[in-house]
Amino acid sequence: MDLAKELKQLEAIQRDGADKVFTMYLNTDPSDPEQQGGEWKIQFKNGMRNFEQYLEEANNKEELKSFQLVKQKVEKFVRGNEQEFRRGIIIFATADEEVWFAARVQMRLDTAFFWQETPVLDQLKSLEEAHPKSGIILVQQNQVKVIESYLNEIEDKKSYELDIETDDWREKTAMGPGNPTVQKDNLNARFNANKHRWYKKIAPKIDKQAKDKQWDKIYVVGEPGPTQAFKDQMNKPINDVINKNMLDHEETKVLEEIFG
Structure with missing residues (x-):
């Protein structure tokens, strides 16, 4: 509509x-x-x-x-x-x-x-x-999920995961448990060393979605480290950052967190 x-x-x-x-x-x-x-x-x-x-x-x-x-x-x-x-x-x-x-x-x-x-x-x-066309970007180290909402309803969603062995982001049909071949401690270390480079590869894709879909507002959701690193790579202005890990939450719960 x-x-x-x-x-x-x-x-x-x-x-x-x-x-x-x-x-x-x-x-x-x-x-x-x-x-x-x-x-x-x-x-x-x-x-x-x-x-x-x-x-x-x-x-x-x-x-x-x-x-x-x-x-x-x-x-x-x-x-x-x-x-x-x-x-x-x-x-x-x-x-x-x-x-x-x-x-x-x-x-x-x-x-x-x-x-x-x-x-x-x-x-x-x-x-x-109160509920304009919005892009909600949930980030968690090597995973990114994008929810597009309008009038408090979900219009589209996409999930991406980085294969840290090849540095290639791939779109997924649903969020999985992460890269199973990488131990958490190793992932944390590699994320801290490479987060800006990783997000620099996917941020232009999200910027293009924001332009093509004419998002009025953009929100980034996740823990402080990933959200700030991702925000730094975006060209589009970010309206708000929610420092809460919600990547595995139901999309409706994410909308409630942002719009109430």
Whole structure:
């Protein structure tokens, strides 16, 4: 999802008359103590019903019809995706379907509903600012792992290991236990003697990924020695260094460590 492009299109929406824009931010986060019993279902039902009741009491038949068309489509999306919910749902919609944006996001939202002339974009903008397209580089001596994330979701990941006998980095499909032919003490000694030369060979590859994938932020994660040595070889500016060895952690745990 190209959120910047979506935001630009949504910012241009201005509706007149009965066919207004529906906005929904729905917190479905199962880790939220307030959502343990699936309370989002009640909040969703009440939010939709409140608009309907208001329009019925106002005797605004044309606007009520527009809202009911939107309601049907929104309810269909919610029902169809209920088994695959993440932490939140964002929807923008109009009855004539000129506007339809529906996304399940991996970020907690404040539940809110709107029916007005323009979409309400405050939370969507905040999410983009808090979770831009990022490159997370985990380093551990002769191993490097790159996680690309956007909107708190993993978009891509690559793992590399250096064969210290040939000084060649190779891409792996998954991180292994390291070079099994090298004892840890020997690896430590060789790393301390060669770390800048080793990282100088792979840093340009990561710089190119950062440029090609248009990373807005770059984080380097690992113990102080490897992270500083790797940072010294990067041309792209590093936004933050986290001195914690997380190379073997689940990628979602790494995102939690960085973005909370």
